[in-house]
Amino acid sequence: MIKCSAGTAKVLGLKELKSDALPTTAYLMTGERCSNDCSFCPQAKYSGARADLLSRVTWPEYAREAVLDGVARAFEANSIKRSCFQVTNSKHALQETKVFLQDLQSKSPVPICVSCSVGTVQAVSELINQGADHVSIALDAACERIFVENKAGSWSQKYRLLQESAKEFPGRIATHLIVGLGETEEEMLRTVQEMVDLGVTIALFALTPIKGTRLEHGKPPAIDQYRRIQAARYLIQKGLDRFEKMCFEGGKLVRLGLSEEEWVNALADGEAFRTSGCPDCNRPYYNEKPGGLIYNYPKPLTLEQREQALRELNLGGLTGSVQIPD
Numbered sequence: 301m302i303k304c305s306a307g308t309a310k311v312l313g314l315k316e317l318k319s320d321a322l323p324t325t326a327y328l329m330t331g332e333r334c335s336n337d338c339s340f341c342p343q344a345k346y347s348g349a350r351a352d353l354l355s356r357v358t359w360p361e362y363a364r365e366a367v368l369d370g371v372a373r374a375f376e377a378n379s380i381k382r383s384c385f386q387v388t389n390s391k392h393a394l395q396e397t398k399v400f401l402q403d404l405q406s407k408s409p410v411p412i413c414v415s416c417s418v419g420t421v422q423a424v425s426e427l428i429n430q431g432a433d434h435v436s437i438a439l440d441a442a443c444e445r446i447f448v449e450n451k452a453g454s455w456s457q458k459y460r461l462l463q464e465s466a467k468e469f470p471g472r473i474a475t476h477l478i479v480g481l482g483e484t485e486e487e488m489l490r491t492v493q494e495m496v497d498l499g500v501t502i503a504l505f506a507l508t509p510i511k512g513t514r515l516e517h518g519k520p521p522a523i524d525q526y527r528r529i530q531a532a533r534y535l536i537q538k539g540l541d542r543f544e545k546m547c548f549e550g551g552k553l554v555r556l557g558l559s560e561e562e563w564v565n566a567l568a569d570g571e572a573f574r575t576s577g578c579p580d581c582n583r584p585y586y587n588e589k590p591g592g593l594i595y596n597y598p599k600p601l602t603l604e605q606r607e608q609a610l611r612e613l614n615l616g617g618l619t620g621s622v623q624i625p626d
């Protein structure tokens with residue numbers, strides 16, 4: 301059996317679901333409760349959350365063949381462009397992942413990302429040699445202080461693994477960073493810059509408190525904080541700005557390294573505020589309720605949404621001299 305996110309199950313033809321934004325990546329998951337025990341994760345070993353949740357999304361389970369055939373069909377029909385395989389940590393996770401890679405590739409040339417808890421460059425290499433397009437090594441936390449509070453294991457080991465893997469496999473390593481775990485914007489953006497310098501793809505998430513997790517009473521990040529991190533990540537990733545040129549007061553980003561006209565123009569198309577990560581990964585409603593506040597837009601923003609996102613940055617706002625193109 302394999303779990304699919306509810307949106308994925310709809311795209312694969314396994315479930316009826318009404319949604320105004322469907323995934324462009326097929327999100328699949330295997331494994332039981334995860335031995336890593338992260339504070340925010342419903343799959344954590346000591347979490348009392350529903351076992352069919354990851355973030356706020358439900359993950360119904362289907363027969364393995366039905367899922368693999370569905371992915372192959374959806375890729376052929378161009379309704380998905382990639383598949384992301386998440387594996388909760390266990391003794392057999394690496395072996396299971398390799399078998400999955402083999403099985404899916406026997407049915408489809410769909411690019412596959414793997415997000416599983418690997419401990420060595422050798423394990424990363426085995427996944428890449430087995431056909432993984434990207435391997436995600438999730439830092440989740442922006443810095444060691446936040447890592448220690450929220451995750452098991454060692455920050456420095458994970459960081460070193462990212463460095464070594466990125467060097468060995470340029471352009472093939474991704475990481476996940478969660479905004480809202482108590483880090484400052486300065487801590488987050490320092491790590492964003494370091495990851496970009498290493499050539500690591502960054503997927504930003506907003507903390508989503510889930511009932512039954514250690515952080516069930518936590519607070520999602522303020523929207524202005526999240527927009528500033530999204531904007532700065534985008535500008536850094538595009539090579540238009542750098543962490544060292546940005547100004548922070550009490551850990552909060554107060555000025556980008558670009559002039560207001562430059563950053564408004566660079567951000568006007570709204571791309572910065574779309575879901576970030578591997579190509580075509582849009583994770584609809586992973587951090588947000590439909591109709592509620594949108595942290596990561598899963599599809600191109602409307603003119604109104606683009607204007608709103610720029611205002612939400614709270615970085616001086618629009619002067620009126622800069623036009624947002626239609």
Ligand code: SF4
Nearest residue numbers: 384436503577578581
């Ligand atoms: S960025 Fe998206 S596709 Fe890539 S590993 Fe993360 S969730 Fe999967």
